[in-house]
Amino acid sequence: MAGTTLCTDTSEAVELFKAQGLYLKPIAKLTVCVQLPKLKEMGKSISNWEVMEKIKRMAKPHSFVSLKIIKSTMEFMRLEGEAETKTEIKAIIQCLDGRTIKLSGFPEVLKVKAAEAKVSHPSQHDWDSFFRDAKNMNEMKPGERPDTIHVKDLPTKWFSHRQKDRPSEQVVKRVFENFGEVRCLDIPMLDPYRKEMTAVKSNGLQTFSFNTGITFDLYVQYKEYISFVKAMDSLRGMKLLYIADDEEEKAYTSCIKVDFDKTKHLSDRSIKKRRMEREKLEQLEREREEKVRKEREEEEKRIEEEKRKKEEEEKEKERKRVEKLEKREKRRREREEKRRLKAQERKRLEEERQYQAKIQMEERRFLVAQRKLESIRLLGELFSRIKVI
DSSP: OTTEEEESOOTTOEEEEGGGTEEEEEOOEEEEEEEOOOOOSTTOOOOHHHHHHHHHHHHTTSOOSEEEEEEEOSSEEEEEEEOSOHHHHHHHHHHHTTOEEEOTTOOSEEEEEEEEOOOOOOOHHHHHHHHHHOTTOOTTSTTSSSOEEEEEEEETGGGOSSOTTSOOHHHHHHHHGGGSOEEEEEOGGGOTTGGGSOOOGGGTOOOOOOOSSSEEEEEEEESSHHHHHHHHHHHTTEEEEEEOSSSSOOEEEEOOEEEEOOSOTTSHHHHHHHHHHHHHHHHHHHHHHHHHHHHHHHHHHHHHHHHHHHHHHHHHHHHHHHHHHHHHHHHHHHHHHHHHHHHHHHHHHHHHHHHHHHHHHHHHHHHHHHHHHHHHHHHHHHHHHHHHO
């Protein structure tokens, strides 16, 4: 998970909410100041890497979780180191403070000073003076007095329940109730309309930096001042520790930023303004949804109408096609009928011709036979007459 570091030593852990695997662990940091030699030759430089390696070797057998240079001038170099525990930091300071190192190419020895780093965290004096001097605050009203803490960069998964990508408000409340009764809390990440809300610092509203959801911001308001003080004191100089509830029981730490709220974020007026703004945005959202719904219905109707028209056009087209085919088929049948009738007529005429020819043939035969018979009779008559003569 981004922003978290694997932890190998949980001996200084303080229980925060065991059911969720959450603890507090002291921030163990120190600052190391190395007095640099005067550079007498042009082009000659001091190796930052060599200085850091010398510091690491001097700290052995102890080791740093991280070591980085935070400031470098011609006179000195300041480094910040972090170890797993406060005990180890004290041991490293004993190894480094007052010692000297020698860099290659430089005859001078360099003095090293080491001390525990001060952790930036508001003190009681800070919030007392702030609320005392603030002219637009009324300490009789919740949210306008020291009762609200603002915590940044809390790992989302560590405070989740069922939805791993969103913190659970119930879990968050139970965690911070360890310091006292919570009057109300606000997790901007859980408000879907918060990104759209206008920031007007003069009326108590402010903008929020929404990240990808890996971490989230939180405002917690306590009913009692003592609970607020307890929360601020308990979180001072601490980072969040998470011990996984599995066989390996791996531990991870995450640095969080804690401050008291200076914006009246959880004052009744600010809460009311956010609620009104949310209701306005919800109304706009409903109107947008209604508009989208109507547009969708109109689009569906348009599509349905186009579909209906297309179907009618297709039906009309099909009807015309069928009608055309039927006409073509009718013409074909008519042509075939004509051809059939013509063939029948030709056949009838041929049969009639053949019949007439047959009749004529019979008549001719009859006539020939008749003539033969008449010839025979005539010859017989002639022969008869000849015999008489």
